[in-house]
Amino acid sequence: MDTFDSLQTVRAPRLRPGDRVRIVSPASPPNREGVARGVELLTSWGLEAELGEHVFDQWGYMAGRDEDRAFDLNSAYSDPGVRAVIATRGGKGAYRIVDCLDTDALRRDPKPLVGFSDITHIHLALWAQCRLASLHGPFANWSDGWSGRASADALCRALMTTDPVILHQDSSEASAAVTRDGTATGVLIGGNLDAIRTEAGAGLPNLQGAILFLEHQRGTGLGEVDRALTQLTRSGALEGLRGVALGQFLGFDQDAGDPTLGGWGIADVLRDRLTCLGVPVLGGLPAGHGLHPPTIPLGTQATIDTTQGTLTVQSAVT
Incomplete structure (x- = not known):
């Protein structure tokens, strides 16, 4: 393979x-x-x-x-x-x-x-x-x-231009609290979590050796994020990843968990589902469905560095 x-x-x-x-x-x-x-x-x-x-x-x-x-x-x-x-x-x-x-x-x-x-x-x-x-x-x-x-x-x-793209961690993002220390380099693939979940078992490419970028739109609850990540895990799609880069997960309070959900918030769900993969995880990237979206190359080599709080991606054009 x-x-x-x-x-x-x-x-x-x-x-x-x-x-x-x-x-x-x-x-x-x-x-x-x-x-x-x-x-x-x-x-x-x-x-x-x-x-x-x-x-x-x-x-x-x-x-x-x-x-x-x-x-x-x-x-x-x-x-x-x-x-x-x-x-x-x-x-x-x-x-x-x-x-x-x-x-x-x-x-x-x-x-x-x-x-x-x-x-x-x-x-x-x-x-x-x-x-x-x-x-x-x-x-x-x-x-x-x-x-x-x-x-x-x-x-x-x-x-x-052929300049690399560098994104810096933003502590105000809901996913910023989810970090597993380390550096990782691989081809960046991903985008919207719902779309990636839908393609599992159909059009999702092999992710071995990749860095997976995930973001999530406003309008769904913690359980839906949990279901999506669990489906990807159970399908085997996340096996062999080198790292995870987390963008915006909108509509979730960064600090407070929901008392009706056992006090869990979005960071708890992401941490529970992703840190067990045993690879570096960098949360808090200001990319997704929020205001002032950056442009991120997909399919090129990228590096996440949790100490620096950066995702660096090589250009998609030559």
Whole structure:
């Protein structure tokens, strides 16, 4: 069985002024004002931003039918003039099209995908099927209040330079109290916990030799986090990990446990489920569903250092 040590990461060329970027909606539909702001931002970097054919479609809670969302992704992947693909938002639906991706086109002509949340399904599929490095980053459905200048600058650097990305532990994050001392180096893989859990036994790649990045959206309770981590453990998916990097777990009080739940809080659940893996765990990374999201390469070599409180990740582009 292949481990990350034996696999070669495929990286796309970094973007340059004049390059075309395709905006697509693989999951839920965006709003037009946010996408227009995203186009404006990309254009300010000297890029040519264009929209997929079905960006504003709606079919139930998804941005169009499965075949149309997959068509937009694959059209971008097969167009040699498109140099990066940016999702408009997460939500629901990306998990329905991961088996329809034209990974042959990406092997011939790699280009990075940007997104997070439900887009984690596609990040996992791109690594599992063609070892493509991608970017856990903000959506093209842009909001200056939610993302802001720091997020814009981080996304621009991640797409247009080969600088490594360094995240520093933030003691105010709910996961910050969960640390198992040590350093670890491996390929960074992961994203949204619910998406990773869903892919267990289906599209989740072998994680032996990897550093697993986890974040969790607001709206579910401690039991759901416990179920997700227990499912991953019981499936054997976490065997052979070198380390765990914990991002934001929103909606949980950092300090106080719930007296109706035996006094446990989110840190207790994470500590109970993860420190038994016997690998370094770094909590408190300011990355996930919160304000001002950074852009984090996935599928490239990363190092966690609990003494320094840092996650350092090599660029997804060359």
